[in-house]
Amino acid sequence: MTTARIQPRVARRRPEWLVPAGLITLSLVPMVAGSARLTQLATGAAVTAENARFFDSPVPVVAHIVGSSVFLVLGALQFAPSLRRRRWHRISGRxxxxxxxxxxxxxxxxxxxxxxxxxxxxPGLAAVRIVLGTAMAAAIVVALVAIRRGDVRTHSAWMTRAYAIGMGAGTQVLVFLPYTLLASPPAPLTRTLLMTAGWVINLVIAEIVIRRRARAGRRRAGAPMAASGARLS
Structure with missing residues (x-):
């Protein structure tokens, strides 16, 4: 009697650079806007009511633009599995x-x-920014503490949440654009709701990604145990 060999089903894997490329593309709009702001400050553009605060105190906005750009681009590359398995991940993480x-x-x-x-x-937008800015900084600190004690899963989860908050400006473009095209420039309350929606969307996606990683990790951990049991039986 012959035993039919069951061929394992090979799962189709999407290109690993799809996610990093999408994240970098999403971050281009705020990065281009930031570059334009830096150009204004460097060339001494005309001071208006819209940009006076940046000329009065340029250091915070310059720090924010540079820090955010580096965080968004290098952070996007951290989502590439092949880079996470190399020394590059640790070096760029610093x-x-x-x-x-x-x-x-x-x-x-x-x-x-x-x-x-x-x-x-x-109305209320400043409070939202304060809460999320504090949460982003706290998430990075928790992630750093976790990786120092060797807890990779917790580190990954909290850095993903921090990145979701930092990417808010990119997603907000996608939220604002349809509304502005279909309706009109948003009123102040609508602006608050739309901007908050951008952050909420990112955080929901981040939690989905974190849970999928956790399930995949449990499956990988269970596979060696199942194989060991098969050999013993």
């Missing part, structure tokens, strides 16, 4: 984490001390 802290803390400073014009804010 740049990503400080850049993220600079981004979060400078955002908090600007929220607390800049005189925001009505055209770029809305």
């Amino acid at each position: 740049i990503v984490a400080p850049a993220g802290l600079v981004s979060a803390l400078s955002a908090l400073w600007m929220t607390l001390f800049y005189d925001m014009p009505a055209s770029v804010t809305g």
Whole structure:
């Protein structure tokens, strides 16, 4: 009697660079806007009510633009599995984490001390920014503490949450664009809701990614045990 061999089903894997490329693409709009702001400051553009706060105190906005750009680009590359298995991940992580802290803390400073014009804010938006800026900085600190004690899973989860908050400006473009095209420039309260929606979307996606990683980790941990049991039986 012959025994039919069961061929394992090979799962189709998506290209590993798809996610990093998408994240970098999403971050291009805020990065281009930040570059334009730096150009204004460097070339001495005309001071208006919209940009006066940046000329009065340029250090926080420069720190925020540079820190955010480094955090978004290098952070996106951390999602490539092949790079996570190499020394590059650890080396770049020593740049990503400080850049993220600079981004979060400078955002908090600007929220607390800049005189925001009505055209770029809305009711309650400052409170949302303070909560999320604090959460982003705290998430990075928790991630650093976790990796120092060798807890890779906790480190990965909290850095993913921090990146989701830092990527808020990119997702907000996708939220604002349809509304502006279909309706009109948002009123102050609508602006607050749309911007908050961008962060919420990112955080929901981050939690989905974190849970999928946890399930995949449990399956990998269970596979050797199952194989060992098969050999003993």
